[in-house]
Amino acid sequence: MEFNRHPSSLHFTRSFANSNRIDEGESPKQEKKYQSKNEGRGGQGVEEKQKVKKTKWRLATGIGIMSVIVGITFKYFADPNGKRERSKDDDEIDLELAEHNKKLSYLKMVPLRFLSNIWGIISRMTIPEMLREPIYNSYVKTFNVNLDEMKYPLKEYKTFNAFFTRPLKEGSRPIQEDMVSPADGKVVNCGEVQGGIIEQVKGVHYSLPALIGGHDAVYEGFRKRNQDLQARGEKPNRLYHVTIYLGPGDYHGFHSPVPWQVQKRFHFPGHLLPVKPYYQNTVRGLFALNERVGLLGEWEHGFFAFVPVGATNVGSIKLPFDPEIRTNKWPKPRQFYFRKDYENPVDMKKGDNIGFFHMGSSIVIVFESPEFEFTVKSGDALKMGQRIGGLKKEERKSAKSPQENKKN
DSSP states (O other), X not given: OOXXXXXXXXXXXXXXXXXXXXXXXXXXXXXXXXXXXXXXXXXXXXXXHHHHHHHHHHHHHHHHHHHHHHHHHHHTTOOTTOOOOOOTTTTSOOHHHHHHOHHHHHHXXXXXXXXXXHHHHHHTSOOOHHXXXXXXXXXXXXXXOOGGGBSSOGGGOOSHHHHHTOOBOTTSSOOOSSEEOSSSEEEEEEEEOBTTEEEEETTEEEEHHHHXXXXXXXXXHHHHHHHHHHHTTOOOOEEEEEEEEOOTTSOOEEEOSSOEEEEEEXXXXXXXXXXXXXXXXXXXXXXXXXOEEEXXXXXXXXXXXXXXXXXXXXXXXXXXXXXXXXXXXXXXXXXXXXXXXXXXXXXXXXXXXXXXXXSOOXXXXXXXXXXXXXXXXXXXXXXXXXXXXXXXXXXXXXXXXXXXXHHO
């Protein structure tokens, strides 16, 4: 049986082929014209132009896919007037409710991890130098990126990843006294951890064990110390928390807010749900559900946890001192978490770089302390190195480190 091609189909095939080679059915005149055209340009020039053409098509395709992904990230399921249905036990943590939350169920239908992985691939593609400034400038205008504090000019960043993890000029982030902000961003919430419960935003909670993976030995040390303090008739320490949201236009590095020591690391593959303010208000237990890296250790007053949290389109979380970390994997690892105990605890000085997000996300810090007073509140804009709080005046003289308590 013989099939006849439609004339328009044949014409399309031949037109497409003409861009790369001469079809066998072409006349000698057409072939001669094509050869003379190539000879006039020079073989090398043609090859270079073809490479540039391919690069432009790949880049255009990548930008197109990126636009779709970013569009889904910022618009999908967005309903600024939507209200979360309240339950009778709304002030109690209930991650099972969060898992069955209607909003969360809808979000899980979207292949967010797959889209984030595609974005990660695109963000590692090399951008031709002549296109870097136009592309980056569009991003700069959209998200209000401050160019004056960037260490290098835009054309020096070969990939989006390089642009996202851009270093700052020396002195652009002075480190203030007491506890400082680990990153640029906005305060989501801060306050005391009561009964192991962290307030995500007003009226929405999640548990500390869910965030850091159960009652770890480091956290249990906090309980034991308090029992010893109470046995001696001294005032017990408390647990505090602060959560900071990094927007797409913020500097993406995160730094040590105090001098402390990293003893353990937990990597939870989790989900990659959006962490925009709207979702913080509607998805219960969001930060304990998403992919995150829990760094646990101690500072001068006891327990200290530093938790970078991933999100949709966060290419990855990078920790220079721990290159084993691999986030934003596709498919999602089946293991609930990966744990590492550092044989030699990692000393972090105040202001030291801990790592980078390859796009904006969030950081949760939980720490033990005598009575602590925050100087910031929910919604406040921060710069890395800016003071966020310290011990109350009456606590400064009486405060003792865990080492001093052990001696007593």
